[in-house]
Amino acid sequence: MKTAIVGSGFVGRAWAISFARAGHEVALWDADPAALPAALDYIATVLPNLAAEGLLGGQEPGAVLARLRPTAELAEALAEVDHVQENTPERVEVKRQVFQDLDALAPPGAVLASSTSALLPSRFVEHVPGRARCLVCHPINPPYLVPAVEVCPSPWTAPETVARAADFMRGCGQAPLVMKREIEGFIMNRLQGALLEEAFRLVADGVAGVEDVDIGLRDGLALRWSFMGPFETIDLNAPGGVRDYAARYQGIYEAIFPSVQRRVDWTGPVMDAVEAERAGQLPRDALDERQRWRDRRLMALLAHKRRAATDIGQ
């Protein structure tokens, strides 16, 4: 299929890798022409690492790179395109204009998807004539390493658009979460926010340290979540499944609920404690190096999950 990346910064270039890896042609465009060579340079450095981890499906990096085509004009990027992925700045007035332009220039059959993490689609597609083909496909960056993608319709998105976008994403090796309607924070930021809110509160209230919370996830809760998710986890955690779990253990969570109604300002006094503890674990000038470590660990984890799904079962 033919795809276009509109906005080729941090998020757009990552999508380009995912689409091209799946065999799609990828036209890259950016309002800033200097962004395109930077994107191609970046992609050229990432592909050999993916190949080394077995995450290019046996393809040569050069073969994937050859599917990328920088374009000077937006109309050129959109010619005969099937899927457009928009990654422009997170400002509603920018997205409104961009979606007007995309709808005017892209062939009628193309799906127009935004990568926005912060804006509900209704806020920027309402007045677009082709709003039925517009929706959000929000990745966790980088999508070529993290499969989950939120597929979020606006009130006017056609069900067929949702189905086509989800199928396209599955074909790229992504794992779409197909939302039934839009909601602030989509799904993953709502779940992450609920957990982070409690994590900040535990530190602010002097119950636990930052590292203790991290241990609780990385050596505890997140192990099972990383291959089952929270619902399957509790479904397997009581003899009679999820209904039995809720009957047995809801009381524990009900008792906690009243004490989680108070917001903690993450940027307030608690941040001094959080940052001091993190800086003790990781000097601030080592953040870049640690990000590269994270990406290598993430690649190795994905390779492990594939092997385990084959050897032990999905």
Place this chain on the structure above:
Amino acid sequence: MKTAIVGSGFVGRAWAISFARAGHEVALWDADPAALPAALDYIATVLPNLAAEGLLGGQEPGAVLARLRPTAELAEALAEVDHVQENTPERVEVKRQVFQDLDALAPPGAVLASSTSALLPSRFVEHVPGRARCLVCHPINPPYLVPAVEVCPSPWTAPETVARAADFMRGCGQAPLVMKREIEGFIMNRLQGALLEEAFRLVADGVAGVEDVDIGLRDGLALRWSFMGPFETIDLNAPGGVRDYAARYQGIYEAIFPSVQRRVDWTGPVMDAVEAERAGQLPRDALDERQRWRDRRLMALLAHKRRAATDIGQ
């Protein structure tokens, strides 16, 4: 060291594996004498699987099994013991009596730890003469596969007791979360509860399906959490670290907060939808088989994490 398992059911027998694997002598006791042969049989079936996954540290299953000793009398189990792990029923009057007995019978230098997940230690150690040596060490079951253990003091627990229990747990290959004070739900159930509460709400409100939530964790959020935890994840998710992250993104979470103040009864109408979707994924008569799959995947994940920590870095 000499250890005692008081209550040899589901949780106690799992602790016995962790302690014996680390080279400790383990005396097993249970109010029901029939529980002891059942525990030993169970342990004998688990040890070869652990050996096969490289999770016995190169030891023969028989060598680990030989460190276990069933005892008919509690006093016999506690003779010369250094660490006692209590796993009796989750009823406060039971634990009050058991801790009186443990304190009366165990040598003065022994740490007395409860596995309780639901009861704060202050509720059952207040009137124990040796309450300074009593605390909670709460595992995620089974502790021989999941390293995280909450080490939770009562208001009267001596700091030295906390330090000794945490050191003992580290020596067993566990990862202690050392709490500064007791709180309902400890740390992990508070974090899990916050996320589950939002997960049930998303399903109840018709925003997402059960499987979509699970995808969001197992193919999204929990990947990074499973080797970094949530604080390190956000520390690496903004150029300037965790303070920069909070400044950039707190607004998203603040906007969500008002909509997460309403409890959903997990056992109410939403459970029909949750159970129906789970049963569609996994017939209810296949829960047992899937639990065995989960344990194999968990073992393989732990083996992967050890390799990755060595090859790529901790």
